Amino acid sequence: MNKFLLVLLFSTAMLQAQTVVEPDSTGVVKSNDSLVVQKTIMRDTLKPFKRYKAEGVSAVVGEYVILDSDIDKAYVEMQSQGMSIEDITRCQLMGKLMEDKLYAHQAKQDSIMVPDAEINGMIDQQLQYMISELGSEEKVAAYYRKDNIADLRKDLFEANKSIKLASLMQQKVIEKVEVTPEEVRTFFFSIPEDERPVFSAEIEIAQIVVDPKITKQAIDEVKARLNAIRADIIDNGTSFSTKAVLYSKDPGSNSKGGLYTGVKRDSPWAKEFKDQAFSLLEGEISEPFETEFGWHLLYVEKIRGQEVDVRHILLFPEVSQKSIDEAQKKIEDLKKQIEAGEITFAEAARKNSDDKETRNNGGQLVNPISFDTRFDLTKMDPTLSQQVYNLKEGEVSEVFTDRDRTGKSSLKILTVTKKYDEHQADYSKDYERIKKLALREKQIKVINKWQNEKIKDTYISINQDYQDCDFAGDWLKK
Structure with missing residues (x-):
């Protein structure tokens, strides 16, 4: 990688480190860059967090106090997102937390508001991960030296709220930042020719999905199985938890006896699931019901005010071989028609694809990272890459079977609608991408300027343990 890219990526990390990505419609947080701190932002010699540190005040920023445990929680949250913490030091996380508190402090001054329901949804996801890792609410509370999970929720509420406020404040700081065509031109041509970025090979992909009926x-068979399980529990006193371990197809809860805690009305669960959870009395078991994920039995274990703890058993209807054969024939016929020129891939997708998210756009896939239609061949999902890597532009893949996270199978064909070879940045061809880089650089400068100005005007006190940290901003006011 050339010098220009290194410099820009290091600078970009300062901006990305403060971006909060919200959970998707399934409630799964795809990423949470609010806790990602690039080690290049600041240098220090302290070692990464390895074990719980005694409680104490690490810093004060305006009206906000940063505790040692806040740093520990940041490490846990990073791990919950699958991030490595080996090279992330306490100094780096301290710097990131102080930035968040500075933004949150200023957000309050500017009367920026965050709905409590939004914060509670984030906390539900965090607690679910912690409980799955440690085994129970009691163990999670004990890990953070809290008497109960309710006390921990209060702490998490404040921490998450300040992070969200920080994100909104930063958005406000940069919302009016724009770059003119002349600024883009100046940005690009100020880069030495041999240091201009090289863009990786990319492709645009469309798909057609056919689900076996x-x-x-x-x-009827899956409902009968659930009714038999329900009858055994009610009539014979069999444990719901044991049945969930033995039969539930939900990989997120079957090992815990189907348990989900702290379900709220505004939690990101399927509507049918929440309707059942809040219509039953404590100790009651639902009739079998359907969501987009399959068929369920739900047991209300405990009602705690506006929250309920539930257990559920998830089963999927069996797909017959006849349905699979019919789906196979349908998608193979579509492939033949497309290759014979009788119908375009886009038309076939709009008329026949069972994927609601892509069919109206001719099957065009959207990159979940960049939110545009281009996919970097070196960073694609391996399953997807394997199917399209050797395809020529306009060529249709072989029919293949894909499974979603619930285990549901679908038949698919893909096509490459556009290919972009690896190349050095070209001002004309890559103008939009160069514009994004120029805008990012300008945003970083605006953020740095705003931050340093606010540091001067805000009360800041930092514990002696962090006086030797080499922070990016002038937090120590030396």
């Missing part, structure tokens, strides 16, 4: 008989 689920018959009424298959649905």
Whole structure:
């Protein structure tokens, strides 16, 4: 990688480190850059967090206090997102937390508000991860030296709220930052020719998805299985938890006896799931019901005010071989028609694809990272890359079977709608991408300027343990 890219990526990390990405519609947080701190932002010699540190005040920023445990929680949150913490030091996380508190402090001054429901949804996801890692609410509370999970929720509420306020404040700081065509031109041509960025090979992909049809008989059979399980629990006193361990197809809860704690009305669960959770009394078991994920039995274990703890059993209807064969024939016929020129891939997708998210756009896939239609071949999902890597532009892949996270199978064909070879940045061809880089650089400068100005005007006190940290901003006011 050339010098220009290194410099820009290091600078970009300062901006990305403060971006909060919200959970998607399934409630799964795809990423949380609010806790990602690039080690290049600041240098220090302290070692990464390895074990719980005694409670104490690490810093005060305006009206906000940063505790030692806040840094520990940041490490846990990073791990919950699958991030490595080996090279992340306490100094780096301290710097990031102080930035968040500075933004949050200023957000309050500017009367920026965050709905409590939004924060509670984030906390639900965090607690679910912690409980899955440690085994129970009691162990999670004990880990953070809290008497109970309710006390921990209060702490998490304040921490998450300040992070969200920080994000909104930063957005406000940069919302009016724009770059003119002349600034883009100046930015690009100020880079020495041999140091201009090289853009990786990219492709644009479209898909057609055909789901094997689920018959009424298959649905009746899965309902009958759930009713038999329900009857055994009610009539014979069999443990719901044991049944969930033995039979539930939900990989997120079956090992815990189907347990989910702290379900709220505004939590990101399927509507049918929440309707059942809040319509039953404590100790009651639902009739079998359907969501987009499959068929459920739900047991209300405990009602705690506006929250409920539930257990559930998830089963999927069996797909018959006949349905699979019919789906296979349908998608193979579509492939033949497309290759014969009888119909375009986009038209076939709009008329026949079972994927609601892509069919109206001719099957075009959107990159979940960049939110545009281009995919970097070196960073693609391996399953997807394997299917399209050797395809020529306009060529259709072989039919293949794909499974979603619930285990549901679909038949797919893909096509490469556009290929972009690896190349050094070209001002004309890559103008939009160069514009983004120029805008990012300008935003970073605006953020740095705003931050240093606010540091001067804000009360800041830092514990002696962090006086030797080499922070990016003038936090120590030396």
